[in-house]
Amino acid sequence: MxxxxxxxxxxxxxxxxxxxxxxxxxLLGTASGQALAQSAAPATTPAPATTQGNTADAAEPLExxxxxxxxxxxxxxxxxxVSTVTRDDIVATGSTTATELLRSLPQVGNFNSTGSxxxxxxxxxxxxxxxxxxxxxxxxxxxxxxxxxxxxxPGAGINQxxxxxxxxxxxxxxxxxxxxxxxxxxxGSDAVAGVINFIPRRNYDxxxxxxxxxxxxxxxxxxxxxxxxxxxKGGSILLDYEHSGNSELKAGSRSxxxxxxxxxxxxxxxxxxCPVANITAGGTTYGLTATGALKAGQPNKCEGRLDDxxxxxxxxxxxxxxxxxxxxxxxxxxxxELYSRRVMTTRMSSTSAQASPNNSAFSVxxxxxxxxxxAIPGQGGVDQTVTFFPGGSFLNHTTTSTQVANVGADIDLxxxxxxxxxxxxxxERDDVRQNGLNQTLAxxxxxxxxxxxxxxxxxxxxxxxxALRDYQTRYSGEQxxxxxxxxxxxxxxxxxxxxxxxxxxxxxxxxxxxxxxxxGPTNPASWLSANEAAVSSxxxxxxxxxxxxxxxxxxxxxxxDNAVPGIRSVNLSLATRYDSYSDxxxxxxxxxxxxxxxxxxxxxxxxxxxxxHAPSLADASTAIDTRAIRFTDFVGFDPNKxxxxxxxxxxxxxxxADTYSxxxxxxxKELPGLKVSSSYFRIDYYNVITFPTFNPVTQPQNPVxxxxxxxxxxxxxxxxxxxxxxxxxxxxxxxxxxxxxxDLRRQNFADEFIQGxxxxxxxxxxxxxxxxxxxxxxxxxxxxxxQKIKGATSINTLLNTDYAIDFKAxxxxxxxxxxxxxxxxxxxTNGYTNASTGGLAVQKVDSFTTADLHLAWNVPGxxxxxxxxxxxxxxxxxDTAPPYYYNTNGVSGVDLTAASPLGRVISIGLTKRW
Numbered sequence: 001m002x003x004x005x006x007x008x009x010x011x012x013x014x015x016x017x018x019x020x021x022x023x024x025x026x027l028l029g030t031a032s033g034q035a036l037a038q039s040a041a042p043a044t045t046p047a048p049a050t051t052q053g054n055t056a057d058a059a060e061p062l063e064x065x066x067x068x069x070x071x072x073x074x075x076x077x078x079x080x081x082v083s084t085v086t087r088d089d090i091v092a093t094g095s096t097t098a099t100e101l102l103r104s105l106p107q108v109g110n111f112n113s114t115g116s117x118x119x120x121x122x123x124x125x126x127x128x129x130x131x132x133x134x135x136x137x138x139x140x141x142x143x144x145x146x147x148x149x150x151x152x153x154p155g156a157g158i159n160q161x162x163x164x165x166x167x168x169x170x171x172x173x174x175x176x177x178x179x180x181x182x183x184x185x186x187x188g189s190d191a192v193a194g195v196i197n198f199i200p201r202r203n204y205d206x207x208x209x210x211x212x213x214x215x216x217x218x219x220x221x222x223x224x225x226x227x228x229x230x231x232x233k234g235g236s237i238l239l240d241y242e243h244s245g246n247s248e249l250k251a252g253s254r255s256x257x258x259x260x261x262x263x264x265x266x267x268x269x270x271x272x273x274c275p276v277a278n279i280t281a282g283g284t285t286y287g288l289t290a291t292g293a294l295k296a297g298q299p300n301k302c303e304g305r306l307d308d309x310x311x312x313x314x315x316x317x318x319x320x321x322x323x324x325x326x327x328x329x330x331x332x333x334x335x336x337e338l339y340s341r342r343v344m345t346t347r348m349s350s351t352s353a354q355a356s357p358n359n360s361a362f363s364v365x366x367x368x369x370x371x372x373x374x375a376i377p378g379q380g381g382v383d384q385t386v387t388f389f390p391g392g393s394f395l396n397h398t399t400t401s402t403q404v405a406n407v408g409a410d411i412d413l414x415x416x417x418x419x420x421x422x423x424x425x426x427x428e429r430d431d432v433r434q435n436g437l438n439q440t441l442a443x444x445x446x447x448x449x450x451x452x453x454x455x456x457x458x459x460x461x462x463x464x465x466x467a468l469r470d471y472q473t474r475y476s477g478e479q480x481x482x483x484x485x486x487x488x489x490x491x492x493x494x495x496x497x498x499x500x501x502x503x504x505x506x507x508x509x510x511x512x513x514x515x516x517x518x519x520g521p522t523n524p525a526s527w528l529s530a531n532e533a534a535v536s537s538x539x540x541x542x543x544x545x546x547x548x549x550x551x552x553x554x555x556x557x558x559x560x561d562n563a564v565p566g567i568r569s570v571n572l573s574l575a576t577r578y579d580s581y582s583d584x585x586x587x588x589x590x591x592x593x594x595x596x597x598x599x600x601x602x603x604x605x606x607x608x609x610x611x612x613h614a615p616s617l618a619d620a621s622t623a624i625d626t627r628a629i630r631f632t633d634f635v636g637f638d639p640n641k642x643x644x645x646x647x648x649x650x651x652x653x654x655x656x657a658d659t660y661s662x663x664x665x666x667x668x669k670e671l672p673g674l675k676v677s678s679s680y681f682r683i684d685y686y687n688v689i690t691f692p693t694f695n696p697v698t699q700p701q702n703p704v705x706x707x708x709x710x711x712x713x714x715x716x717x718x719x720x721x722x723x724x725x726x727x728x729x730x731x732x733x734x735x736x737x738x739x740x741x742x743d744l745r746r747q748n749f750a751d752e753f754i755q756g757x758x759x760x761x762x763x764x765x766x767x768x769x770x771x772x773x774x775x776x777x778x779x780x781x782x783x784x785x786x787q788k789i790k791g792a793t794s795i796n797t798l799l800n801t802d803y804a805i806d807f808k809a810x811x812x813x814x815x816x817x818x819x820x821x822x823x824x825x826x827x828x829t830n831g832y833t834n835a836s837t838g839g840l841a842v843q844k845v846d847s848f849t850t851a852d853l854h855l856a857w858n859v860p861g862x863x864x865x866x867x868x869x870x871x872x873x874x875x876x877x878x879d880t881a882p883p884y885y886y887n888t889n890g891v892s893g894v895d896l897t898a899a900s901p902l903g904r905v906i907s908i909g910l911t912k913r914w
Contacts, residue, residue: 068177071503079593079607094873109133134193139689140618154426167340169242171225182659184611185575185591204229207914214907218253234326245315252306257893271304307349330412364446417490424483438471498556513617515624542617550577623649630729756782771817779809819858838888846883867913879904
């Protein structure tokens with residue numbers, strides 16, 4: 001939701017490297033400010049992208065537009081900085097998807113990286129946008145609200161309900177507006193860290209065809225779009241279709257990826273599931289050689305993840321239809337339909353830990369009666385544990401489809417008031433298929449002597465191998481959103497400083513999340529036993545209703561008519577919103593803001609408010625991953641006993657936050673090309689929803705985790721704690737009690753305290769015959785990111801770790817002369833510490849700096865040759881490798897959440913406006 005005002009969109013600058021940022025901070029007396037990482041079109045020269053073709057955008061630059069962060073027309077979001085990524089900025093990034101576009105923003109968590117969207121699991125195929133990284137990985141819902149044209153989107157994923165920005169076609173976007181400040185007083189739940197609003201193009205006359213192809217080392221991408229638009233008196237229509245895609249990027253194509261990091265001073269994490277097996281008998285492990293020789297105490301090791309995809313193969317088909325029509329004086333109807341379908345394929349090495357459903361071990365017990373049994377001298381005929389290599393690799397397949405439709409009317413009411421009524425409907429369908437090994441069948445065949453797991457001797461038949469590999473874990477999810485909205489805004493009465501304006505409204509919303517899970521063979525052979533061929537299935541449904549009312553006031557205390565020297569303007573903004581949830585109760589969230597301008601060109605601003613985030617339906621007790629899992633005995637490590645871990649959703653309280661911001665905007669009249677903006681932010685974030693991690697198991701002496709475990713439960717306690725949970729693994733508490741029950745479900749686990757500053761500085765000037773130039777620097781600097789676990793007295797600092805990197809920035813230099821445009825961008829991510837080293841020393845990960853290049857040429861010509869623009873974009877011009885990152889739980893060599901392994905990618909584009 002937003003308002004309309006007669007304010008033209010202004011291109012914003014891009015950010016920079018830290019050395020330049022530090023010098024600028026010292027010069028300006030501020031350490032940071034409003035983070036905006038986009039290319040800046042020179043203010044003195046129209047950008048080629050908007051002057052080509054016959055567009056109403058160029059002819060009518062003051063057309064009323066939506067502004068994010070307020071419901072009142074005619075004003076900007078007064079106390080919060082609004083960063084704008086313009087259409088020219090979008091073109092200059094060379095982005096093929098909206099998710100890629102967000103990676104150019106330093107204040108967004110996945111800046112300068114590919115993100116965790118690897119497609120390995122059911123939970124991580126959607127990149128949640130996270131302003132300042134707040135809420136990343138905490139729970140199923142995001143703390144950054146994502147809007148399309150001011151309206152909510154349905155959630156995406158199996159274990160999360162945050163929207164997928166990549167469902168929005170880049171070719172349909174006019175701009176993106178970002179507020180890095182709490183905004184629950186306007187928008188309700190999820191707007192804790194801020195709001196990202198994708199705003200589509202409007203009033204476009206003509207057609208636009210775009211082709212783009214990108215090429216890199218073992219990687220390529222494509223984008224095609226076709227846009228049609230028509231405007232007439234009182235109405236308009238926009239039609240857009242876009243296809244985008246990219247190839248996979250294999251870990252083996254990058255020399256710095258390896259499971260063996262001993263040469264760098266770290267550990268050897270190579271797996272033991274090798275083509276030639278290892279045998280464990282009598283407490284000793286023997287490496288088997290191809291000739292049948294045995295190496296006691298020297299197991300075979302091999303690279304287990306080189307065939308994994310660092311980045312998945314993805315293809316999207318998307319479209320947008322937007323229609324507006326004035327049907328009577330003061331009444332305009334509108335309708336929008338957004339559609340997206342994405343297909344993603346991820347390859348995994350057969351020895352990768354994710355390859356086997358439920359992370360089952362690739363090992364089998366071989367009795368001496370097996371015809372393949374390899375006797376070990378001195379061991380007699382004891383049973384052997386043999387690692388098993390299933391050969392080849394496995395594929396994950398993920399298909400998502402998104403549809404959003406909203407219809408409504410803008411209505412002119414009396415006395416300058418305007419009303420808006422809208423219905424918003426959306427659904428997301430996700431299907432995730434993970435293939436792996438039928439471990440039950442492999443165990444039975446090895447015991448029966450029909451499987452040779454050793455890797456030498458007689459080969460297994462293709463039918464046997466096909467049956468072993470025919471095992472799938474499938475997740476399906478459907479998320480529904482239904483929303484009815486009414487709001488009205490307009491003037492109340494005049495004060496000496498100006499007119500008080502107000503907005504009031506009501507919102508009714510219904511959300512539903514249905515998911516199912518099945519595990520087993522997809523095509524069980526007739527000779528499989530019932531146990532080997534069994535398919536287990538589960539389903540869950542969660543839903544809620546939300547009723548909301550909200551109001552907002554803009555009070556001009558000092559304006560042009562009563563200004564005095566040193567007090568040019570003072571504006572007070574007040575907003576509050578009441579939300580009633582059918583499942584988690586009620587909440588009221590106010591916000592107070594103040595802006596003060598002592599002199600022309602300088603505005604000081606500050607705000608205080610409260611925000612909240614309702615627990616995601618993916619985090620509720622009905623979540624599809626809620627289950628009780630049988631594990632080994634973690635107390636005495638007795639092989640005849642077991643422990644239970646509870647995982648998945650839970651009954652949770654809402655997350656809440658107190659948010660503070662203060663900053664300034666400086667645009668001196670004496671130097672019209674200069675813009676300086678800085679914003680301090682603070683978030684006190686309570687009842688954080690996240691996992692207790694594995695610490696309740698691994699730290700038995702730490703009393704902080706006593707609330708999440710129960711040792712030696714009684715039968716009554718075990719029954720009470722596991723009642724209603726589905727079982728992963730065979731156990732019966734009435735037959736044998738577990739030694740411990742660990743509650744590792746999502747919890748209201750901690751409180752977090754976050755502070756920092758954003759900055760945005762740009763300067764544009766016209767150099768006459770040399771063209772127009774703009775330089776820019778933007779970034780974000782975190783000062784504090786502390787976590788206090790419930791019940792603990794100490795505070796854990798997450799600052800300067802991979803969870804909260806303290807400094808990110810992007811610098812830009814843009815030049816435009818006649819038909820030519822050129823831009824250079826520098827992206828900087830500061831170094832940080834990595835404590836996930838498996839008990840080894842803390843690693844210092846180096847900083848990551850890349851440079852991008854954008855060139856554009858408006859091809860001269862008339863008729864069919866007119867309206868053509870050719871572009872060349874080079875991301876990571878110098879092919880800079882990411883800093884080395886040691887990881888005991890995944891791929892070692894790169895941290896995908898903080899860097900990109902894609903390397904240099906050269907993209908050639910051609911756009912034709914008809």
